[in-house]
Amino acid sequence: MTNETINQDPEDVPAPQPSGHGAAVARADAKPILEVDQLRMYFPVKAPGVFRRTVGQVQAVDGVSFQVAEATSLGLVGESGCGKSTTGRLITRLYKPTAGAIRFGGKDIAQAGASELKPLRREIQMIFQDPYTSLNPRQTVGSIVGAPLAIHKVLPKNKILPRVQELLEIVGLNPEHYNRYPHEFSGGQRQRIGIARALTLQPKLLVADEPVSALDVSIQAQVINLLQDIQNEFGVAFLFIAHDLAIVRHFCPEIAVMYLGKIVEIGDRESIYNNAHHPYTQALLSAVPDVKQAATGGRIERIRLQGDVPSPIEPPSGCRFRTRCPIAQEICARHEPPLLQIGRQHKVACHFPGRLGEAPREPFTTGLLGVDAEGRPDPGASPSTDLVEQPGYADTWFDLDNKSIGRA
Amino acid sequence: MTIPGSELEIHETDAPVEDDSVVSVAGRSPTQLAIARFRADKLSMISFTVTVFIVLCAIAAPILVATGVLHPNEFHQELLSDDGVAPAGRFGGISWDHPFGVDPASGRDLLARLMLAITSSLTIAISGTILTVIIGSVLGIVAGFSGGFVDAVIGRIIDLTLSFPQTLMLLALSGPVVLMFRTQIADFAPLSFFESADLSNGFYVILILAIFGWPPVARVVRGQVLSIREREFIEAARLLGASRRRLYFKEVLPNVWAPVLVYVTLLVPAYISAEAAFNFLGVGIKPPTPTLGNILGDSVSYTSADPMYFFLPGALLALIVVVFNLVGDGARDALDPKSHR
Secondary structure, eight states, rough: OOOOOOSSOOOOOOOOOSSOOOOOOOOTOOOOOEEEEEEEEEEEEOOOOSSOOOOEEEEEEEEEEEEEEOOEEEEEESSEEEEESHHHHHHSSSOOSEEEEEEEETTEOTTOOOHHHHHHTTTEEEEEEEESSSOOSSSHHHHHHHHHHHHHHHHHHHHHHHHHHHHHHHOOOOGGGSSOOOGGGOOHHHHHHHHHHHTOOOOOOOEETTTTTTTTHHHHHHHHHHHHHHHHOOOOOOEEESSSHHHHHHHHHHHHETTEEEEEEEEEHHHHHSOOSHHHHHHHHHHOOOOOHHHOOOOOOOOOOOSSSOOSOOOOOOTTTTGGGGGOHHHHHHEEEEEEEETTTEEOOOOSSTTTTOOOOOOOTHHTTTTTSSOOOEEEEEEOOOOOSSSOOOSSSEEEETTEEEOO | OTTTHHHHHHHHOOOTHHHHHHHHOOOOHHHHHHHHHHHHHHHHHHHHHHHHHHHHHHHHHHHHTTTTSSOOTTTOGGGTTSSSBBBSSTTTTTOOSSSBBBBBTOOOHHHHHHHHHHHHHHHHHHHHHHHHHHHHHHHHHHHHHHHHHHHHHHHHHHHHHSSSSSHHHHHHHHHHHHHHHHHTTTOOOGGTTHHHHHHHHHHHHHHHHHHHHHHHHHHHHHHHHHHHHTSSHHHHHHHHHHOOHHIIIIIIHHHHHHHHHHHHHHHHHHHHHHHHHHTTOOSOOOOSSSHHHHHHHHGGGTTTTTTHHHHHHHHHHHHHHHHHHHHHHHHHHHHOOOOOO
């Protein structure tokens, strides 16, 4: 299959990595294609009635910062309602963010208008969760996949069909099926059609919003492999939103864990899966069924979180996780923990960061925040001023094991 | 019990060679599937055939009158009985020359007049339906898709229209509006073939039907759009940068036309009977141009002298209403396979 560029200008497509289904590796030198900085999305809650006064705000996404490098994948995990899908819809600009910046290719698109967004639509596309509602049942596969070409008028009408057939072949469907209707395909095939549509304009970034959670497990693997092949071949960057930790581990070299609209821990695969420092990440990981451990009987005790996720309309004071956190103390209610870098590619937002069962007794952040162990202002301390969250990673970090400052 | 697997062998030997399905990869659209389901239903197909026949009659009638086959306005005093009112002979003067009999008091051929009546009644009903559906679906899509303020405004307009005393207004406005139409239409050349009085009366009825008929269509469409606009393919189209027009007419409209079509097939018979009712109240096309409404209205004066004159148009009206309704029911069942009668 050939990668025929439809853009007339020669783009610097990154050299394809060795093919095969091997998971992409995070490259430290890759320059970020997407930079999200302090992104916020508050949905107003309106009172019923004629005047529809705003009575509250759902803080769906509240100050999220991360980077996605070219031709790599960032996984966004968290339980339902934590704001990961909203983040995806903000980046694709289906929603307009309340505050914050979304820099794509160096340009802030957070507040861009419809006319500015149109060229952007070719660069950022989305794969939807539910293949049963994401395809218009009244359109043929050909017109669904060809719609982007027709809307952006990048190809003359008689060239659309060959391109559609080529795309269908890329995603592993029979190119002769272009005049069939979505209802004639299975869930996995429909998802492939959705992927073909997303690929039509050769985007640089694909937001995959739980692309496989509606599919059978056997089909999930096929679709994941397809996405990896696409990434290897076309150098597409992915923002991979999921709640299945195993799939994210397989697909994404870098993972961000969200809880109630905030990133609680972000880092490379190794840091998150083998070296998690946030109690929420640890609880999340302990819930993953592990066949090997189950067979040997050495299963790690599952951490059961008590209670429900608090309402994002009135999130808890301080740390948002404190109401369910097993190690929460006084300070957690008073101060929100900053997202601190604790490894070369590892950040965590916790007053008591530590491996499972090794959490420090004294809060780690007192000096930085200028407070005492209970969270009351400490007149003697001088709070650190540069606690602003940056999208990327700094060259220095707090080395928790050695109680020193690590350097790259 | 048979031996397991024995049926399988039989199936294999009996299985038709599936060459055709392999060759033609063209899929069947939801519409094509619905048509197949409609064709499989006998009652729907019978009603559909009758409907087609009625529509053909309506188209043929003016042509037959123009070519001199039918004579709807020819008086036959010789066919009436001695009192000069009731037709001579049994069953309203049914004969080979006049299969449906003749009018009382004038002796005009009832078949010719009924065929022409179907033409005018159907024209009014179908034009009214088309206008109703255009207004209703455009406002419904806009209301459903925009939501918020626009939706609220259109919703209030719907409430206002529904709560309006329409019969009263229909009668009150009939005089001035019809007169206005008449002066407007009088020198409009393409329509000069028709009587200007008939045209203005007909337009008035069509307008009234559409103005008071669109709210239910708008409500049906709005309800459909509300569920469709939350589907992910709308988001996908937005994400591709689709224009508002494309969203409305390419993404949404094909998904709402099924219930609209069903509504249309039910509106036509409703409007045919509404036209008859209006005519009875004195609004609508006046004799000598026949409509089902004015023939029925006229027949009321002759019920004892010539019961057939009432019975035949009444039965025809009932037949038209019933077959159109059955077609509508069939269309609904075919378009929505989940619904059961």
